[in-house]
Amino acid sequence: MKSERFPSFFHSFKFKLILGVAVVHAVMMSLFIWDLVYRHQAMLLERQTEQANALTHSLATSSCVWLASHDIAGLQEIIDAQRRYPELVYAMITNENGKVLAHTDMKKIGLRALGMPDEKKHTVLNSSSSLVDVASPVMLNDRFIGWVRLGTGQADAAIKMRAIMRNGILYALVAIIVGSILAWLLGRQITGRIYAIKKTIDTVNSGEKSCRTGLAGLDEISVLSGEFDRMLDNLDRREEALKRAEQELKTINENLENMVAERTRDLERSNTELEGFAYVISHDLQEPLRKIGSYLDLLKEEYEGHLNEEALSYIGSAVDGAYRMKDMIGDLLALSRVGTRPDPFKEVDSGKAVELAVRDLEIAVGESGAKISWNSLPTVHADPGQLNQLLSNLIGNAIKYRGDVSPEITVSAVRDNTGWRFCVKDNGIGFDMKFADRIFQIFQRLHTRREYPGTGIGLALCKKIVERHGGRIWVLTEPGKGSEFFFTLPAAPQAPPDGKRPIDFQTF
Amino acid sequence: MKNEPMKSIILLLVDDDTDDVRLTRKALTRKNLRIDVHDVQNGIEALAFLRKQGKFKDKPTPDLILTDLNMPKMDGRELLQEINMDEALRDIPLIVLTTSSGEEDILHAYKMNANCFITKPVGWKEFIRVVEYIDGFWFNIAKLPGDITR
Structure with a gap:
């Protein structure tokens, strides 16, 4: 060794x-x-x-x-x-x-x-x-x-x-020998001290942290060894400080983990409550509503001959209201399910998602003669069902709010720093930009039901879906000049690599 | 079946909501006059009916059970479980007809060998249509175990 x-x-x-x-x-x-x-x-x-x-x-x-x-x-x-x-x-x-x-x-x-x-x-x-x-x-x-x-x-x-000459050579030899002996002695004094420092390093390395050179003297090596000892002292102190900091960090980490666990429990509880709320809406609110609708229908069916025009019109309005409320409850449920019933994110071909959405809208596309085009669209990291719903809603709106000409709709996507920016562009009726924020709020509509039927929840749903994906949705439009709906989605190889889905900070 | 003499089909309706019972009864008997509808308020009564206990001792064995899920005392879920565990009752076809469309309820019902899970539609016309489907399929197309034992 x-x-x-x-x-x-x-x-x-x-x-x-x-x-x-x-x-x-x-x-x-x-x-x-x-x-x-x-x-x-x-x-x-x-x-x-x-x-x-x-x-x-x-x-x-x-x-x-x-x-x-x-x-x-x-x-x-x-x-x-x-x-x-x-x-x-x-x-x-x-x-x-x-x-x-x-x-x-x-x-x-x-x-x-x-x-x-x-x-x-x-x-x-x-x-x-x-x-x-x-x-x-x-x-x-x-x-x-x-x-x-x-x-x-x-x-x-x-x-x-x-x-x-002989004497000279003899003197030279003597000088060489004496010189060498002196050199050896000097060398031994220098290297001996260097070896002492080296031995100290070995001892410290092997775990004996308190070992020091302790060389006395005023020469350069003594000064060096003194400095070396000071350095070891400093290292000891620093190591101790580091250990203390590590311990503190561990404690903080543990606390943080506890806090996160507590938060997660809170969130889970709140999510469960929300799901309970959604169930209450789906069951308990629909129950009486169903009854209202059914009995009104029954009334109309069985007593149509006994009632005058006005009475039948009242019944018609009541039935209409009941059905509309049913639609709204259904939409509210869909909105709450964005957060409470999510599927895990995965790689989704957004081109396929558009294809699927267009297929869902087959009837509307057929009736309106809409032309929907898209070039190569990227693979994104998303909840497939929700992405499909998002695209269905936006393309569906583009068809629904069409002008006199047959709708031409383009879906495109460009890469930006954080992911993909999608655009659904139409040649429809458009609207004033002062409503650009309002249209994304729940039950907010710009038209009467007579003009365009609907509950006013589609874009609120879109917003919720995009936000759940960590994206943003906005619109650029002008009355009579068509609209461009933009939204951003994260690119494919991103988000939690361990497959855990992000916690949804959901408020209803 | 056409050659057989007309005989009534016995149906047990389990639902605590009398309004709903009335609607269902109306919808079922609207066209098909052969259906003999019996109704009980909850799971306990349904089991008593099926086992011909107490005040139900003279009642017939139903050909089909239509049950709601949300009921007092013993709800539809428990009833399904009880019927599923009872050798004598488990071969009676059972349809869950409820307002719920919860995934857990659907999965539980099929796990308990329910034959079919139907969510009650909101509109009367829709409801009539659903009931007519039930009538058409179960009482005209499907062969029921009751056809054999009788």
Whole structure:
């Protein structure tokens, strides 16, 4: 586990520190040694050349008399005397033509010296660490009479150089080792503290929330660990606050759920009451009404011969009233059922719904010669029965309130932000826009029953249906110019996905 | 059936509303004079009639029962249940004739083996038409168990 969580040695900061220090030391020490050796060599060469120059001058001076007198033995003696210089490689004296008269290597006497300088003056022929070769003319009263030439080597210097180099490498190694050890110690101090922080993180992560680094000191890592501890404290506090808030939220939620449940119960109770009310209307109110109608009919049937015209007309009015009241009660029931007897919403092809509505209105369509057209209509999220009723009512109205020309009715739909906006457009009689709100209220009519029969509930029903679907219904019209009834419905893939139907906030 | 001698059809009308009883009786006997209509006020009386108990001990077994649902003491729903549980009575054809058009009432009636559920129409003419349908179907077209036992 540790190997996974901590970097391996070769990836560690410690290793990089040690490697860096070692490389820097090695490079710096190498440069230093190279510089030292180079300078030392240059200095030695300079000194050797100076020595060779001095020696040649001295030889030229001392050999002048002997050369002038051609005392070969004396010259050889002078040359032999130079052997005591340990660095001396060779020494020779030649005549003015370069013939060797005396030489440290006796075998070379009599030979001709090669590579003598062209000009008759002191010349350094070669200057390297292995050989410094110098020639100097021998002058007698400004007359050139021969050459002194000698070479010195550095057999001793090379050994010294090697010693310097060896020592240098040794120092470099020591420096690298000491540097690395110091780097390792420093690295251990830094990474050790970092690991301490890491260990704290692991401990906190494993659940021991109160664990802290607690590192003392004034350096950057101590400051960092102090900040880290503060951060952990803050996190602890925040977590606690969060827990408290969560608890509070839970309590609020529970309360809310209780309230919703209570509300739902209230609504259910009110819905049940409404259904009871609808039943009262359907049964208890219709009962006496039925009786009125029936007995009036019976009266008329059985006593028609015994009553005069006026009495029969009274009976006719009473019967008419009873039937109209029956229609109104029926419509009221239908209106109340929008809320109390709903079917769940589902995907409905509104084109099919129009087709169905037109089929329901078959007789009216046939009588009026109405042309009803619609293009492709969308699928909407609706109660199928109610959608059918809505369209039936609107198309039925469009046929009913027709003018002198045969009705032309268009059903269309356009998409808006929230769903679909439908339009049922006709070429009928239209009406003044000041009644645009009133026509959607229950039992409100713009015409007498003689002109257009009806209870005045159709559009109120439409409004209720549209509102139950979360939509809006309105009209644009002008007398004699036809009407456009608009309503909105939600688009298909919407509303409660779990299939629960929305609660109906129904008021009767 | 044509060759058989004319015999009256016995019908039991269960309804607490005497006005309605009178209307129904009128509608039924308007054309068909063979129908012998008996009426009782509620479920308890109807059961007593059917079981020939007490003051009904000399009454005949009806060929058809026409019952309302909303009545005091024992309503039509309970009556249906009682008849359905009684082996001797359950084969008598039964029609529910009521003002109710409630879904629950309709479903309950058929569950209790009612033969037919009819909502009373509002108008007299409509009512006459419905009664004539009942008369035409049950007393002329359908064969009743009473035809066999007698």
